[in-house]
Amino acid sequence: MTTVIIIVLGVVMIAAAILAIHQKSLLSAIIAAGAISLLASILYIILAAPDVAMTEAAIGSGLTTIVFLFALNKIRKQDKDG
Amino acid sequence: MVKKIFVLVILVFFAVMLLPLAKDLTPFQELSPVAKKYVEDGPDELGGANLVTSVIVTYRGLDTLGEVAVLFIAAAGVGFFLRKDGKSNESKKRSSSQILQSGTTFLFPLILVFGVYIFLHGHLTPGGGFQGGVVIASGIVLLLLSRVATKINTTILHLVESLSGAAYITIGVLGLVLAAGFLDNRFLDLGEFGTLLSAGAIPLIYSFIGLKVGAELVGIIDNMQKDQQ
Numbered sequence: 119m120t121t122v123i124i125i126v127l128g129v130v131m132i133a134a135a136i137l138a139i140h141q142k143s144l145l146s147a148i149i150a151a152g153a154i155s156l157l158a159s160i161l162y163i164i165l166a167a168p169d170v171a172m173t174e175a176a177i178g179s180g181l182t183t184i185v186f187l188f189a190l191n192k193i194r195k196q197d198k199d200g
Numbered sequence: 201m202v203k204k205i206f207v208l209v210i211l212v213f214f215a216v217m218l219l220p221l222a223k224d225l226t227p228f229q230e231l232s233p234v235a236k237k238y239v240e241d242g243p244d245e246l247g248g249a250n251l252v253t254s255v256i257v258t259y260r261g262l263d264t265l266g267e268v269a270v271l272f273i274a275a276a277g278v279g280f281f282l283r284k285d286g287k288s289n290e291s292k293k294r295s296s297s298q299i300l301q302s303g304t305t306f307l308f309p310l311i312l313v314f315g316v317y318i319f320l321h322g323h324l325t326p327g328g329g330f331q332g333g334v335v336i337a338s339g340i341v342l343l344l345l346s347r348v349a350t351k352i353n354t355t356i357l358h359l360v361e362s363l364s365g366a367a368y369i370t371i372g373v374l375g376l377v378l379a380a381g382f383l384d385n386r387f388l389d390l391g392e393f394g395t396l397l398s399a400g401a402i403p404l405i406y407s408f409i410g411l412k413v414g415a416e417l418v419g420i421i422d423n424m425q426k427d428q429q
Contacts, residue, residue: 168326169253169328172318172327176334181421184421188421
């Protein structure tokens, strides 16, 4: 059962990674990249590493996504101005 | 076309390099000698119920100091490249929705308390200074998103960051003077195993790391957010 969950999570993560690369909209790509981290943190909990899971969920899917969104906003603004 | 062939060649090269590794991989049946010593002696020696924290803060304390330094340099770099020349145009601020504002009023204190809980209980439960600091920073991000007019007091932020960084080093040196080595936690009483006031200086060190990481990340977010306006 655990193996099945891990395989499903891995497949969804790879799908999200491909989506993040090939997505035309940068916003969707950022969200997909955040989703990878969220799924990875579930994987870490299954693999009995709660410390790593917390770090991954908080930094990978939380803070990094927000920093990327701020950066995206900044790029858009510069495109509009220049 | 040439580019695609080039990429393909590199991929094949990596496959050839890495496949033997994956094929011969056997799961570890027993711990390496160092890890074994940590697992067997760690709880008795340092008094921390969470072995991961014991390893991160004391056995590998110097590495953690390096990580904190790396994070500091990253925050300083962001602050350097995003600095503003003092002019602020605050006319284009959009206020956030009612749902976000009400939700933040309810959630912000809970998130802060949870962050503090994570780093105070780092020696008992999973998590610690880094995780707690990030949770606090994400709470502040929520505040900044919902109340657009909020100004972060950077003086207090820098004060908290510098003081907790200095306190971290001071505790490390205290361990060198009063106990066996740099960042040794045993100069304080080890206390009863599994209680909040146990494991010597580990909760103290992790609290300072938590405050420092939280202040640094809030500084990064604040710099990026200021730049939006």
